[in-house]
Amino acid sequence: MKVFYDSRMSVDSGGYSPSGSKPAAVVANWMDLGIEVCEFEPATEEDLCLAHSLKYVSNVLSGLEANGHGNRLPKVTEATRWTCGSMVAASRQALIDHVACSPSSGFHHAGYESGGAFCTFNGLIVAARKLQNEGLVDRVGIIDCDVHYGDGTDDIIQTLDLSSRIRHWTFGAAFGRRAFDQTAFLDELRSALVEMQTEGVRLILYQAGADPHVDDPLGGVMTTEEMRERDKLMFSWCKQLEMPVAVCLAGGYQRDKNGGISKVLALHRATMEEAITIFGQPEMG
Numbered sequence: 001m002k003v004f005y006d007s008r009m010s011v012d013s014g015g016y017s018p019s020g021s022k023p024a025a026v027v028a029n030w031m032d033l034g035i036e037v038c039e040f041e042p043a044t045e046e047d048l049c050l051a052h053s054l055k056y057v058s059n060v061l062s063g064l065e066a067n068g069h070g071n072r073l074p075k076v077t078e079a080t081r082w083t084c085g086s087m088v089a090a091s092r093q094a095l096i097d098h099v100a101c102s103p104s105s106g107f108h109h110a111g112y113e114s115g116g117a118f119c120t121f122n123g124l125i126v127a128a129r130k131l132q133n134e135g136l137v138d139r140v141g142i143i144d145c146d147v148h149y150g151d152g153t154d155d156i157i158q159t160l161d162l163s164s165r166i167r168h169w170t171f172g173a174a175f176g177r178r179a180f181d182q183t184a185f186l187d188e189l190r191s192a193l194v195e196m197q198t199e200g201v202r203l204i205l206y207q208a209g210a211d212p213h214v215d216d217p218l219g220g221v222m223t224t225e226e227m228r229e230r231d232k233l234m235f236s237w238c239k240q241l242e243m244p245v246a247v248c249l250a251g252g253y254q255r256d257k258n259g260g261i262s263k264v265l266a267l268h269r270a271t272m273e274e275a276i277t278i279f280g281q282p283e284m285g
């Protein structure tokens, strides 16, 4: 399993969310699973403008405007170019290996002209459009299983009129206003995936958020076993449908007594274990 990680994408944002420094912790936690860490280039200003206005991108990159973590720390802002670049690289690799991973978070609340809620730039849209512009794929599907509504993703799709080329299913919109039921959720997830394939989608960007977990302070609907089942079935269906899938992390806010994030790491580890079990280990190199 190729994992697109660079230490420059992992920086403590200094705020509530541990997501900024999660890439390094997640990758360290996965090393014994036999992952292959791969190099990549950070997203350019031009890449980021595939999802955002030039004014927003240049204001954030120059420090005139706060990043999605609400600060103007250059290292934190710079890390977002690396998380988006990682998502682009993982998406490109998924078309070759059927599966690849970007250990990144902080995408889906970033809208066309705004960031927030720990999201600065929308790496999902950047990756989809970049590969489309390269002629590697026509239609792309985003399946967002973070517990929260991917409002930024929807905002960009609407603003740039992308709905014919980027399909979007987000847990937060489907289950945000009604009681959670695992069977109904899995049915809906599978239906969304099959519908996307029928519509011509040939690449899935899968946000395997850790914040749907029942103990998450900002989430709270699924057990540990239900979350593993989510990932297992998602990867199984992608394999059955011969649908390439690029997986990223998204939210997860549980803290240990000492402030650590071992419970969040365990959930992300389960995702990686299921991906490797379902797809096997592609040849190294």
Ligand SMILES: [Zn+2]
Pocket (backbone or CB within 6 Å): 146, 147, 148, 209, 211, 250, 251, 252
């Ligand atoms: Zn979330």
